[in-house]
Amino acid sequence: MDFSILRTTDEFRRELREVLYSPAVDDLVNAVAARADGMDGDARELYRYLGKHGVLAPAWPSEYGGRDGDFTETLVLMEELVQRGVPQSLYFISVQIVGSLILQSGTERQKRDLLPRLASGDLAACILFTEPDNGSDLAGVVTRAERDDRTGTWTVSGRKKFNLKTAYADVALIAARTDDSVSQYEGISLLLAPLSAPGVTVRPLPSLADEQFHDVSLDGVRLGDDAVLGAPGEGWSLITGMFSAERSGVDYYARGLHWLRLAEEQLTEGGRQAGEDEASGLARHWARLDAGRLLSARALQRLQDREPDIAEASLAKWHNSDTAQKIAWWSLERLGLPVAAGGPQSSPTEILEAAYREAAGMTISGGASEVLLEIVAGARLHHESDHDHPRAGRRPR
Incomplete structure (x- = not known):
């Protein structure tokens, strides 16, 4: 199999980084982190800025505000948003879940009225x-x-x-x-x-x-x-189809990736060598992240090909939420971070402390792990063997 990233996806990442690491985004990210509204911090102005640069819906058709891109651009987008400290939950719900459902099942009027506004950040959905x-x-x-x-x-x-x-x-x-x-x-x-x-x-x-x-x-x-x-x-059939977008696991994978990078930086700060147990834990979590990235890529490819598979998506969400949760807890155990009240996060220790508090709900929200595993097990019981399956060995682009 060829797991290489497309040239156009690499170009998109470079373009995206130019936008994300601009002074304007610095100010907008800091404004959200201040949480002046007493809640999460309103990220909509930040999304509108990113939307002006056309980076929020890369895999959508251009006629609806997208870039006619490959699904791997969505994967890259999530990695970079989290790495940059851009809150991504409202974006993910608006574009990757609700927007994707409208793209698949909405009327032409709904698509033309709603999708360009979601892609531009002018409209947010829950x-x-x-x-x-x-x-x-x-x-x-x-x-x-x-x-x-x-x-x-x-x-x-x-x-x-x-x-x-x-x-x-x-x-x-x-x-x-x-x-x-x-x-x-x-x-x-x-x-x-x-x-x-x-x-x-x-x-x-x-x-x-x-x-x-x-x-x-x-x-x-x-x-x-x-x-x-x-x-x-027809709501139930739409809901089950929507789950393939919601449960791609790419948002959990991106957060786990960011948290493990921060933990590794802290463990090796100042040229310190990670201990044997620490190195073993890092290797184990990096391996799980690599597997999770491929699972999410397969779920996103299914969506792009209009062949959503609820069992494959459920497996991706289960694996990535479980991995991110384990990384958050393992990081706290190794670094001994103090548990503090919530507030703006800027330093690695503050980000990892917030991750520890978030981790408990990751295997419940967006599909509880027990339910996801039941879906996977039920699908496999009614499935052909991997050897005979018509899609076995398909190259993930």
Whole structure:
């Protein structure tokens, strides 16, 4: 197999670094890190600056704000954003998850209205799926969306909880039950709702990690037919397809990579040689990161080829979130970093301390590890052997 990076991807990395290491980005990154809003720090102005330089959606078609690039450019983008200290969760949700779903399943009007704004950083999105009593089992959602056939409008009511970045988002992707006469999987629809609409209330939730979660109430929110993504009742199939983008694991891989680099720098600071146990731990984690990069690359390639594979994506997310979590905990054990209250992170020790607090939720959010492993195991039980599989040995571009 050829694991080399395309020439165009190397060119994109050089261009991206010129943008990321400019004085303007210095100021914008510092402004976010100051967290003057008392929450995560608002990264939207930073995203808009990056969007002006056309780097936020490299693999999208140019007609929708992208660069017609290869999936490896997305991998490089995530590596460089995290390395530079650019908060990437809101970006990843907006572009790589919600944006990718609109690109795959939206109407032409939705694509032309929303995708260029997401790619430019002028629009931010969040996901409202999880409810107080429904997390991993999304088929059990009780938020309702009812259509008035006379006016062609929908009314959405319910409550969503533990939703990331809602306070900074402009539009939300909502999973709601629209039909009780069919199975729980067939009666779900996805709707795109502006968070400025009457009836939407967003409340912050405390978190061990620096990133803020939210509790969202939807009280009779009115939406038009153009808010429905796909067709009514097709929500479950869209959700499972979306998981292939959400669970590529590339965001967890990029964070684990950054944290291990910082830990290695601290362990070898001043020319110090890593001890035998430290060297062994570094080698083990570097090997896991290398494997995780390839797993994420395969999941991203599937998406680019429009052949998403939920089992392969689940494996990538499980492996990379587990790896990043282990790196965060191992780094704290080796460096003995003090556990402190959350605040702006600038030094390696502050970044790794924040990583330690974030790590606990990494194997829960975006798909709990137990659920992901069940998906992988179930797929393998019904799969042909690797030797006979038609895609076995395919070259990851």
